[in-house]
Amino acid sequence: MKRLFFFLLLCNTISVFSQDTEPQEPFNYWEVGLYTMNQNLDIENVKKELKEIYPTADFITELPKKVDQTLIYMKPVSDVSKEYPVYGIEYLNYFADGFTQAQKEKLLTTKNALICVIFYKNDAFLHTKKLSQWVYTTLKDTDFVAYDGESREYFLPDTWKTRRAEAWQDTIPNISYQTTVHSYRKGDYCRAITLGMQRFGLPDLVIENAACSSTSVANDLLIITAQLMAERPDFDTNNFVIDLDAIQNNSLQKDVQELIFENATKKATIRFKEATRDEGDPFNLLLEIDFENDNYTNVQAYQDEIYRKVFGFKDELTSVAHNEEIIAASERAKKRLPSMKKIFNNGLEANYSLLLKAPFKTDDGSNEWMWIEVVTWNEDTIEGILQNEPYYIKNLKSGTKVKVKQADIFDYILQKPDGSYEGNETGRLIQKYGN
Numbered sequence: 001m002k003r004l005f006f007f008l009l010l011c012n013t014i015s016v017f018s019q020d021t022e023p024q025e026p027f028n029y030w031e032v033g034l035y036t037m038n039q040n041l042d043i044e045n046v047k048k049e050l051k052e053i054y055p056t057a058d059f060i061t062e063l064p065k066k067v068d069q070t071l072i073y074m075k076p077v078s079d080v081s082k083e084y085p086v087y088g089i090e091y092l093n094y095f096a097d098g099f100t101q102a103q104k105e106k107l108l109t110t111k112n113a114l115i116c117v118i119f120y121k122n123d124a125f126l127h128t129k130k131l132s133q134w135v136y137t138t139l140k141d142t143d144f145v146a147y148d149g150e151s152r153e154y155f156l157p158d159t160w161k162t163r164r165a166e167a168w169q170d171t172i173p174n175i176s177y178q179t180t181v182h183s184y185r186k187g188d189y190c191r192a193i194t195l196g197m198q199r200f201g202l203p204d205l206v207i208e209n210a211a212c213s214s215t216s217v218a219n220d221l222l223i224i225t226a227q228l229m230a231e232r233p234d235f236d237t238n239n240f241v242i243d244l245d246a247i248q249n250n251s252l253q254k255d256v257q258e259l260i261f262e263n264a265t266k267k268a269t270i271r272f273k274e275a276t277r278d279e280g281d282p283f284n285l286l287l288e289i290d291f292e293n294d295n296y297t298n299v300q301a302y303q304d305e306i307y308r309k310v311f312g313f314k315d316e317l318t319s320v321a322h323n324e325e326i327i328a329a330s331e332r333a334k335k336r337l338p339s340m341k342k343i344f345n346n347g348l349e350a351n352y353s354l355l356l357k358a359p360f361k362t363d364d365g366s367n368e369w370m371w372i373e374v375v376t377w378n379e380d381t382i383e384g385i386l387q388n389e390p391y392y393i394k395n396l397k398s399g400t401k402v403k404v405k406q407a408d409i410f411d412y413i414l415q416k417p418d419g420s421y422e423g424n425e426t427g428r429l430i431q432k433y434g435n
Contacts, residue, residue: 027066027067027120027121028067028119028120028124028127028198028199028201029117029118029198029199030117030118030128030131030149030150030198030199031115031116031117031149031150032115032116032117032131032148032149033084033113033114033116033146033147033149034113034114034115034116034135034139034144034145034146034147035080035086035107035112035144035145035147036112036113036114036142036144037106037112037143037144037145038110038111038112039144040076040078040112041076041114041138043074043114046114046116046138047072050072050134053130053131053134054072054127054130056070057069057070057072057118058070058071058072059071059072059074060072061073063117064119067119067121068121069120069121070118070119070120070121070127071118071119071120072116072117072118073115073117073118073119074114074116074117075114076112076114077112077113077114077115078112079111080111080112080113083113084115086108086110086147086154088108089104089105089108092104092107092108092154095153095154096153096155097153097155097159097163098156098158098159099154099156103143103145103156107145107154116131117149124199124200124201124202125171125172125200125230126171127199128173129171129173132160132164132165133165135160135165136157136161136164139155139156139157139160140157141157144157146160146164148164148196150195150196150197150198150282151179151180151195151196152180152195153180162177163177163178167251169248169249169250169251172231172248172249173249174227174252175197175223175226175227175230175249175252176223176252176255177251178196178200179194179195179196179197179223179226180194180195180196181193181194181219181222181223182195182280183215183218183351184350184351185212185348185350185351185352186208186278188375188376189208189209189210189300189375190210190212190215190218190351191206191207191208191209191210191278192207192215192219192222193206193207193222193275193281194206194222194223195282197226197284198282198284201233202226202233203229203284203285203286203287204281204282204284204285204286204287205222205226205229205272205287205288205289206222206275206286206288207221207222207288207289207291207303208275208276208288209291209299209300210303211300211304211373211385211399212348212351212352212373213353213355213387213415214304214307214373215351217307218303218307220311221242221289221306221307221310222289224242224244224247224256224310225240225242225270225289227247227249227252228242228243228246228247231246231247231248231249237272237287238271238272239269239271240269240272241267241268242267242269242270242306242310243266243267244256244260244264244266244267244310245266259311260310260311260312261311261313261314262312263312263313264308264309264310264311264312265309265310265312266310267309268306268309270290270306271289271290272287272288272289272290273287273288273290274286274287274288275287275288276288291303296397296399298385298399298400298401300385300399300400301397301398301399301400301401302399304397305397305399308389308398313389315389315391315398318430318431320430320433321433323433325429325433326426326430326433329425329426329429330411330426332425333409333411333423333425333426334409334410336412336423337406337409337412340354340356340414341377341406344377345377349417350417351416351417352414352415352416352417353373353374353414353415354373354374354412354413354414354415355371355372355373355374355384355387355413355415356371356372356374356382356384356404356409356411356412356413357369357370357409357411357412357426357427358370358382358404358405358408358410359410360390360393360396360402362390362392363393363394364392366392368391368392368393369410370386370387370388370390371387371388371413372384372386372387372402372404373385373387375401377406379406380405380406380407381403381404381405381406382403382404382405382406382409383401383402384401384402384403385399385400385401385402386398386400386401411423411425411426411427412424413427
């Protein structure tokens with residue numbers, strides 16, 4: 001399935017905020033850093049430009065604890081490495097879209113920057129749209145780089161223009177361009193969180209305990225939910241309707257159409273609860289999508305139900321006799337299982353997941369072979385999350401937590417963050433000889 005939004009979390013943050021400056025009461029703000037490549041901006045001229053955009057704004061020299069009007073904080077930086085350091089090259093490989101290697105290396109050596117933070121109580125969309133346009137005006141025709149302190153991304157002038165200044169339909173932002181989703185393994189499962197909703201006066205959204213192989217679809221759900229929040233901010237946290245056809249932003253609506261299968265209902269009703277804060281989370285209200293449901297044996301099963309309602313699914317049943325070639329491929333896979341067990345129990349790297357194919361007894365006593373995502377692997381017993389929708393087992397659903405024996409495993413897939421994988425040799429042969 002094609003997916004739009006998939007990211008890697010690095011928890012430490014570059015920000016003017018710290019725990020002791022966290023606001024005493026909610027207000028909206030947006031932090032933007034301009035890395036000016038060893039050039040100093042004329043601060044008085046910058047103030048004049050911003051005053052034209054925000055005529056009633058006051059300039060402040062310290063971060064506020066309370067905001068009753070538009071306030072602008074600015075800080076020129078002459079030693080970036082100490083006062084406003086750029087993330088390392090590995091981070092830039094993920095969050096500096098469109099940069100050449102030379103541009104990344106140049107950014108890492110810059111000395112000068114200007115930190116600008118705008119605070120506002122109301123009219124969040126108007127404030128952010130104006131600031132994004134001013135930043136582009138400042139960037140264009142330069143080699144400057146912008147840093148979005150809320151989404152934690154770096155931008156060249158052209159990418160800022162596309163993903164910030166022009167990512168609007170009238171007064172409504174395209175949230176898929178304006179935010180990011182960070183995803184990372186947490187214990188046996190994965191966690192996903194939006195970054196960047198603070199500046200729109202909206203909560204950031206969290207999904208906990210997601211099957212790691214479902215991270216991409218979880219990220220899509222978060223972005224779509226965030227877009228619907230932006231378009232109808234009077235939402236009900238106990239009865240929030242996800243309706244893909246109701247998305248007003250035309251560019252996102254077009255992208256969403258590429259995510260859905262024909263059997264999607266494109267609708268689901270969810271509820272939220274206050275999220276538990278994790279290291280690196282934004283200083284913002286966090287809402288977690290609540291997947292606790294007594295009608296499902298585990299939260300991942302209900303998550304999967306919501307994903308399938310909203311996006312639909314495509315599970316192909318392939319019937320084939322296990323010929324000598326397929327059996328030989330399975331034997332090769334089985335020989336790799338001890339090393340897969342070791343890799344898993346040593347701790348999978350970020351955004352890796354391990355899937356195993358195992359037999360499940362059907363209602364008529366035969367076997368249906370399906371994939372599980374491994375959650376725990378103890379001796380010969382493996383616990384995992386079922387990844388397929390059964391055809392011949394009435395009381396079993398995709399997303400259910402199941403147990404299988406290592407001795408019964410037929411094949412494996414080690415999924416990697418870049419979309420590549422190791423294993424599934426039998427799957428390729430089954431497609432060749434099946435049906």
